[in-house]
Amino acid sequence: MTLFSSQDSKPKADKLKKLLDQKGIVVMPGCFDALSAKLIEREGINVGFMSGFAVSSTRLGMPDAGLISFSEMAEQVRNICNVTSIPIIFDGDTGYGNAVNVYRTVRGFADAGAAAIMIEDQKWPKKCGHTKGKDVVEADEANSRIKAAVDASKMNNKDILVMARTDAIATRGLDDAIKRMQKFSELGADILFVEAIKSKEDMKRVIKEVPGHHMINLIEDGETPLLEINELEDLGFKIAVFPLTLMSASVKTMQESLQNMKNKIYNTNVSKFSDLRDIVGFNEYYEIEDKYK
Template identity: 35%
Template sequence: MKTSTKLKALIQQRKALVVPGAHDVISAKLIEKTGFEALQVSGFGLAATYLGLPDMAFITFSEVQAFTFNIIKAVKIPVMADADTGYGNSINAMFVTEGFIRIGAAGMNIEDQYFPKRCGHMEGKQIIPTEEMVLKIKACAKVRNELDPDFVINARTDAIAVSGIDEAIRRGNAYADAGADMIFVEAPRTREDIVKAVKEIKAPVSINLFDNVEGGKTPLIPVEELREMGVARVSIPVGTTFAAFRGVERYLEAIKGGALAPGRTDLVSSFAEFKEVAGYTTFRTLEKEFLPKFVD
């Protein structure tokens, strides 16, 4: 079964599929190893880890596509790509959609902000006219229908921050009519907003939880409650990035000034654990089979 087919089926169940964000291949492999059924590539995480910059459209499509391809190759679960605003107008968005389908992505998020965009939980967002976004989704849907009808187009609206929940719902329904498979209602402020969106939008609804950190706009509602509400997907985009940040910081604090951290297994993985995730055993097996005079 194609990963896009699998992802689409999971979303249509509307049972709050939890989709953590990956910022590199190791975080993606750990998401899969832990048992999650799908993951998304975090544009926020890529900008932060590869450029050291905020999620404000500094990273290019070609860079995102290359990083996403590496992640897709490394895992078996469905991977959703981050298309930001489509990197331009509708024609640019068609090129982006084809690019992600060609590398094996199961779906993508695409949003209705002006370019350059910014993270959905940052201030200062601006959104394009509904009509422009509708045409952009129609253009992406044309590519999807030709190349992979199961590829999931997750249309994100940031309208709540600009015009409120009713405008987000109006846009969500317009985007669904244009061909979006799921509607990503970004940064709802209350539980009631989420209930209203799920009830009134005529498509599966995705909600983004800004992880267990301060600064997010959406209340941290337990996944089971979101499942009961009928939310289709729960995006947790930057938790792995923030966890990596804190983990490295704590390790460096422990060894600064020339100190070592013997026995601090709370700070680091074992060499064996890391080798397993990195696929060391697989390549040792290949060496035995294909390299002359192999030394064990």
């Protein structure tokens, strides 16, 4: 990683392909901005995920309910890719419109340096997959989104992988979700994601009936049971993503720090200023600055 990185998506997409082809489950932390993404890479973790919920929360201070725009999300993708070299999967929501919008969204994320993009089948305005009020479009429209995403995934030597997501369990049941995912797999989706699976038995069915690389979404206090990672691997999942853990930990720590300030107490459980300077890139900045003095 350097202070200024390349935004070419193909090398990162290739890294992600290799990870998916290797044996074992991939544990994937969720980032929400450039700083959290840098921390993931500095910790030696070689892959990440950007959650739309987390970006809407931290960038706008608003819920993940279709309030954030394509341009705002694309800018966040570019900022993250600019300071990291690891492959990161980015949330592309519904693609922000019809199949043509999906095509543009996929190309926009690829141009920003994304290794993969997630496209879902919710109606707009979409909702967080673990909250109420969501519904999905009809199967034909969902299929057209994934077909457009797959078609757009290769262009100008900037490959990007496609993750196809369905939220059909919530309103149409597991059978419908499995049918959709089978079709998404046939259309060429690289990664498959059935959102908000509610039981171990349902997980087994999804893995058994839909071939491919499956992701499972692990949210503390969410709809999906938090099984042990080794158990999820044994079931056949390829990716275990923790999309909100870093943000949730940050919120809790900030709340505790604010309470200390309110009570006129110094915070001791914080990073040293020297470490903080290094994390944000001051040492690399000084090297570049000295070179041109």
